[in-house]
Amino acid sequence: MIPPSSIDLTTVGAVKSWLSGSGIAPVNTSDDDAIQACVTYFSNVFLWRTSMTNQDGTMPDENPFLQVVTYTETYDGPGGPRLFLNHRPIQDVQSLMISGQTIMASTGWGQTGYVIDGNKASITLRGCGWFYMDTQNINVVYDAGYPDLPSDIVLAATKSCALQYKRKDWIGLHSKSLAQGAGTTSYEAWELDPDVERLISNYTRWAV
Secondary structure, three states, X not given: OOOOOOOOOOOHHHHHHHOHHHOOOXXXXXXXXXXXXXXXXXXXXXXXXOOOOOOOOOOOOXXXXXXXXXXXXEEEXXXXXXXXXXXXXXXXXXXXXXXXXXXXXOOOOOOOEEEEOOOOOEEEEEXXXXXXXXXXXXXXXXXXEOOOOOHHHHHHHHHHHXXXXXXXXXXXXXXXXXXXXXXXXXXXXXOOOHHHHHHHHHOOOOOO
16 A cells, blocks of 8 residues: 655545545545545645745655744845745744854844744845845755644645546546437546635745
């Protein structure tokens, strides 16, 4: 049996429950591997589409949509007071260095140091210089992610995996004529449900 992945956004059991009206009984385990493959595939796609992979583009071992994760990353200085980090929401910054200089957190309004911006996607310097433009001159250790998996992502993952599982029986089909002239069944051509596409857009960082 294919084991669950540490990045999975739903479970085989949840997908089978969603498909219960389609003849998939919970006690039927014959297609569990196929459903598990759909679960891990969608979870990979969700991380990639939302730009929540590792800084080098590889898939992480820990999913920041499932838990808060600690990251140590190096950035090129953007030449301004704000730096967008690779993962979000930013929960805490453990350390920040710019060109070898340690920058401390601002302790309050009007106090110098870095602050986590309200959208928790970036950090801003307050009264202590800029993120000077240079190559790999910024090092930041920070915690980012969701303490609990958002319920809308669970729903999107579950129904998307159910759809992918059902599609295995009509790969390549656009339509099928029913027997005795009873009409035609047409199949949607989109890869993901439009509602899921909107959800992915909501969780994607567009600013860089």
